[in-house]
Amino acid sequence: MGKILDWLDSRFGIKAPHQRFLQRPLPKRLSYLYCLGGVAFTLFLCLLFSGLLLSIHYVPSQDEAFHSVVRITREVRLGWFVRSIHKWSANLLIVFIILHTIRVVVHRAYRPPRELNWLVGAMTLVIAFASGFTGYLLPWDQKAYWATEVGTSMAGTIPLVGKYLLYLVRGGPEVNGVTLIRFYSLHVLWLPLCMGILLWAHFHMVKRQGISGGL
Amino acid sequence: MDRRKFLSVTIKTFFVILGVITSAIALITTYPFRIKKRTVKYFPVMDEDELPRRGVKTVVFSYKRQDRLLTTRAFVVNHANELYVLSPVCTHLGCLVNWHRKKKQFLCPCHGGKYDITGKVLAGPPPAPLTRLPMRIQKGKLYIGMKV
Ligand code: HEM
Numbered sequence: 567m568g569k570i571l572d573w574l575d576s577r578f579g580i581k582a583p584h585q586r587f588l589q590r591p592l593p594k595r596l597s598y599l600y601c602l603g604g605v606a607f608t609l610f611l612c613l614l615f616s617g618l619l620l621s622i623h624y625v626p627s628q629d630e631a632f633h634s635v636v637r638i639t640r641e642v643r644l645g646w647f648v649r650s651i652h653k654w655s656a657n658l659l660i661v662f663i664i665l666h667t668i669r670v671v672v673h674r675a676y677r678p679p680r681e682l683n684w685l686v687g688a689m690t691l692v693i694a695f696a697s698g699f700t701g702y703l704l705p706w707d708q709k710a711y712w713a714t715e716v717g718t719s720m721a722g723t724i725p726l727v728g729k730y731l732l733y734l735v736r737g738g739p740e741v742n743g744v745t746l747i748r749f750y751s752l753h754v755l756w757l758p759l760c761m762g763i764l765l766w767a768h769f770h771m772v773k774r775q776g777i778s779g780g781l
Numbered sequence: 782m783d784r785r786k787f788l789s790v791t792i793k794t795f796f797v798i799l800g801v802i803t804s805a806i807a808l809i810t811t812y813p814f815r816i817k818k819r820t821v822k823y824f825p826v827m828d829e830d831e832l833p834r835r836g837v838k839t840v841v842f843s844y845k846r847q848d849r850l851l852t853t854r855a856f857v858v859n860h861a862n863e864l865y866v867l868s869p870v871c872t873h874l875g876c877l878v879n880w881h882r883k884k885k886q887f888l889c890p891c892h893g894g895k896y897d898i899t900g901k902v903l904a905g906p907p908p909a910p911l912t913r914l915p916m917r918i919q920k921g922k923l924y925i926g927m928k929v
């Protein structure tokens with residue numbers, strides 16, 4: 567195993583540039599609070615894993631969506647389990663991003679040169695909210711439908727552009743099959759892609775700037 | 782074994798176990814859960830001389846699917862010198878339709894779907910005509926094909 571990895575790395579060369587990062591000095595008073603961001607990332611990996619499995623059986627069409635979710639829960643082997651993982655990770659992800667943010671605020675780790683990384687982190691929270699909102703429509707049951715009806719109608723209250731914004735998110739004046747496809751595409755393609763890019767930037771800056779000494 | 786080596790081995794073992802478990806879950810959930818192919822099998826329904834000479838006759842019959850005895854009905858229709866069998870399952874949401882002799886229509890009790898004698902949709906939400914079931918006449922008996 568180690569030999570194979572060494573052979574791969576001799577061509578790929580990812581180990582050496584990270585050596586400095588992995589062996590770097592850390593602030594004296596580290597605590598488990600510094601793991602909160604890592605927990606959030608682990609939850610994102612769980613979402614990615616369970617989401618990819620769900621997308622094998624989920625059918626994003628207004629006629630099939632609800633039945634396919636019932637099928638996932640009742641017939642697909644371990645389907646109920648994978649769905650639960652997805653649901654719990656989605657909720658916990660938001661909790662842990664917020665806890666991580668509180669840690670950063672308390673330690674004043676948002677100060678220069680880390681202000682850009684604070685912004686990137688804030689954007690991951692926005693993307694997480696957006697993923698939760700779009701994912702909630704996917705089971706296509708009454709609760710999902712009306713939550714989306716109410717949630718998207720808020721966009722319509724914005725002065726001047728509200729109406730057009732509403733048409734844009736719903737794909738028309740009302741929530742229907744077009745909305746479902748839109749939300750599905752955002753949920754499984756656009757948002758995970760944005761999240762991946764943001765997380766890459768986040769970790770890149772953590773590596774470059776190191777962990778702040780705290781307080 | 783020193784502390785560094787111990788941690789390194791523990792962490793590696795943890796990730797190997799994690800990899801095995803996640804691969805197993807992925808394989809178990811993605812493997813198709815319904816592998817049996819459904820084939821059409823023919824079941825006797827009525828004698829040839831009971832066939833309707835004109836119009837619609839409702840037949841109730843039993844058939845076997847995976848050792849379970851199921852009872853259902855179907856419409857045997859003789860219209861414009863053509864004999865065919867219609868499924869009573871409404872193509873909207875699957876209620877069972879009834880033949881209305883006076884109106885000469887199949888009426889769905891659920892959301893007002895209406896079909897003519899050939900199964901074509903006349904009114905209501907159904908998106909497609911009534912399904913024609915496969916049939917054959919053999920040794921003086923009418924057989925209807927069901928997916929089992
Ligand atoms: C990264 C890749 C992801 C993929 C491929 C994915 C895929 C899916 C699919 C196919 C469904 C419908 C199945 C179901 O409802 O059980 C779903 C539902 C859902 N997703 Fe995701 N998802 C991903 C990430 C996320 C993220 C980051 C979040 C939230 C922060 C999230 C939150 C949800 C929610 C709340 C549901 C509704 C669950 C339910 O009602 O059972 N997903 N996802």
Ligand code: FES
Binds near residue numbers: 876891
């Ligand atoms: S089920 Fe027949 S009209 Fe809806």
